[in-house]
Amino acid sequence: MGVSINPSILSADLANLATECNEIRDYCDYFHVDVMDYHFVPNLTFGLPVVEHLLSKVDKPLDCHLMIENPERWAGAYAEVGAQSVTFHYEAAKSPRNAISAIKQHGSRVGLAIKPATDLQDVIEYFDDIDMLLVMTVEPGFSGQSFMANMMPKVRRAREIVLERNLPMTIQVDGGVSATTISQCSENGADVFVCGHAVFRAEDPRVACANLRSLAIDAQNGAWWT
Ligand code: DX5
Ligand code: ZN
Numbered sequence: 575m576g577v578s579i580n581p582s583i584l585s586a587d588l589a590n591l592a593t594e595c596n597e598i599r600d601y602c603d604y605f606h607v608d609v610m611d612y613h614f615v616p617n618l619t620f621g622l623p624v625v626e627h628l629l630s631k632v633d634k635p636l637d638c639h640l641m642i643e644n645p646e647r648w649a650g651a652y653a654e655v656g657a658q659s660v661t662f663h664y665e666a667a668k669s670p671r672n673a674i675s676a677i678k679q680h681g682s683r684v685g686l687a688i689k690p691a692t693d694l695q696d697v698i699e700y701f702d703d704i705d706m707l708l709v710m711t712v713e714p715g716f717s718g719q720s721f722m723a724n725m726m727p728k729v730r731r732a733r734e735i736v737l738e739r740n741l742p743m744t745i746q747v748d749g750g751v752s753a754t755t756i757s758q759c760s761e762n763g764a765d766v767f768v769c770g771h772a773v774f775r776a777e778d779p780r781v782a783c784a785n786l787r788s789l790a791i792d793a794q795n796g797a798w799w800t
């Protein structure tokens with residue numbers, strides 16, 4: 575079993591984005607890019623131009639988390655410019671299957687995200703067609719919020735289904751994941767960890783990445799699902 579540490583650039587110094595990313599490039603697996611449209615969530619961040627520039631300046635795959643309306647219309651473009659993983663929200667899609675095909679058409683990995691209030695049951699039918707499930711552990715929109723430990727049963731249930739069906743799907747958690755919360759995420763079955771403040775606001779982001787990774791691996795070793 576592997577562990578993926580995906581720092582969220584939303585917590586970085588956005589005026590020095592490429593420099594900040596390159597400093598920790600060797601300590602993480604993907605950079606997590608939070609795309610927000612001020613409609614699906616009450617915040618506005620960045621879109622395709624930033625993704626394209628980042629891809630040209632930082633030699634690391636990007637994990638784009640689209641918090642936007644109408645992902646069927648836009649998700650394919652993120653895959654087309656080269657984002658290796660593109661995640662959209664179930665709640666925003668009229669046809670999740672169309673968004674999935676739009677991403678797959680360009681060869682990127684497909685992620686499906688659910689907000690805290692969304693039942694896991696609603697998305698189980700897509701598990702065979704996606705590469706990653708994102709269980710939000712905060713209300714999407716802002717970095718630096720408190721971790722919702724009450725999302726852990728959802729992570730656990732998703733992991734049970736992955737085991738039962740022997741699926742290759744990974745399980746990502748995003749929101750308030752830090753040195754104090756990452757172990758419980760890993761114990762419950764998550765294997766992809768988005769960390770914003772816990773990495774970019776740390777005194778030494780490299781040490782923070784390494785520490786988060788070792789905490790996740792320690793919790794995974796001997797966990798019920800490994
Ligand atoms: C929230 C975003 C997160 C956020 C994580 O809507 O999806 O990726 O940037 O930041 P932290 O880890 O600080 O909660
Ligand atoms: Zn995110």
